[in-house]
Amino acid sequence: MTDSFTAGAAFIQRQGRLVDQRLFATLFEGAPPGGVADALRGYQNADGGFGHGLEPDKRCPASLPIDVEIAFQTMAAAGAADADMLGRACDFLTGVTVDGAVSLASPVIEGYPRADHWTDWTYQPGLNPTAGLAGLLHQMGFDHPWRETATEYCWRALTEQPFPDEVHALAEALTFLEFAPDRERADQVAPALIKHTTAQEMFHLDPGAEGYGLSPLYIAPLADSRWRSLFTAAQIDGHLDRLAADQQPDGGWPIAWTPPSEASLLEWRGIVTLKALRTLTSYGRLG
Known part of the structure; x- marks a missing residue:
């Protein structure tokens, strides 16, 4: 090394x-992926969602879709797609979905320390984080009715509306397109989405x-x-x-x-x- x-x-x-140490051990030291799922379990609430600052910019114990996404990203990286944890998390997402989409957070974060940029813009349902969540579920091969609801929303948002200008939403959409099973459709949309993404001020082509x-x-x-x-x-x-x-x-x-x-x-x-x-x-x- x-x-x-x-x-x-x-x-x-x-x-x-601990969760990052367990993921490191799985990625680089041959540790079983189940250890990552074990570490994530402490962040999962009774409602099935994840919280407790799994995404560290808000110190909120309540379940939030952004924390669910971090959990999904971690499981996908480790190859630790725990069916029970994923199913309960998708049930939580179903309960907070509006017109097919979820928001990053909710006003519950206002009672806890948080970074300055975590304000009411994070309460609006949209591609960020819906597209990333759906894409990760496709990546892990986990089927759930919420995944299909979110997938339908993402296709509508990407093919029937102008692309958003918010760079994180665009990156989430690219995660969805990377793993969506309709490859012909995804490959048709991706080049224009990449071009739009790289044109945004917050996308740094210049290293x-x-x-x-x-x-x-x-x-x-x-x-x-x-x-x-x-x-x-x-x-x-x-x-x-x-x-x-x-x-x-x-x-x-x-x-x-x-x-x-x-x-x-x-x-x-x-x-x-x-x-x-x-x-x-x-x-x-x-x-």
């Missing part, structure tokens, strides 16, 4: 949450861009990602160089926004450090 990988792994061991934004590596985080071919090799390589250079002296990677607490900051740094190690390893930049 390279020194960069070893330093990143040590950072996760020192500062990362030297400063401040918060999404990059090609957000869309294609692994070397075998479906949308990698929609970016040039030079674009991918430039962002890989930037990602490698961003590692901090303590072994972890930084974040470009202000979370609500020191605990949140460390939790986020553990998350982004694990993602950086996974991306750089996949693209052959780390041993």
Whole structure:
């Protein structure tokens, strides 16, 4: 292993949450994926949803769709598609769906510490996070009536309405298109959606861009990602160089926004450090 990988792994061991340590062990040390599901179980509420700050920018114990999405992302990465946990989470999503879509959060977060950007815009149902949730369920091969409801909503939103300009919603839509079973339809929509996404100010094609934004590596985080071919090799390589250079002296990677607490900051740094190690390893930049 390279020194960069070893330093990143040590950072996760020192500062990362249990769930991220278990995911690291599954991805890089051959640990069984069930350990990731076990760690996630502590974040699942009686209503089937996930909460307790699984997404660390709001310290709210209540179930929220954004926390459900983080749980789905974690299970998908680990190959730990626990049917009982997924079914209960989909039942929760069914109960908070409006016209086929869910919102990121709800006013319940206002009673708890949260990052400044977590305001009432997160209460509006839309592609973010509905498309990402549906795409992840397709990725994991988990069937549920909510998945079909959300899938129908996503196709309507992507084919009968103008694309949104919010870059996270566009990235969520690309997750949906990556795993939607109707491949002909997805491949027809994807190029125009990619073009629209990369034209947004908060999408950083330039690896030297400063401040918060999404990059090609957000869309294609692994070397075998479906949308990698929609970016040039030079674009991918430039962002890989930037990602490698961003590692901090303590072994972890930084974040470009202000979370609500020191605990949140460390939790986020553990998350982004694990993602950086996974991306750089996949693209052959780390041993």
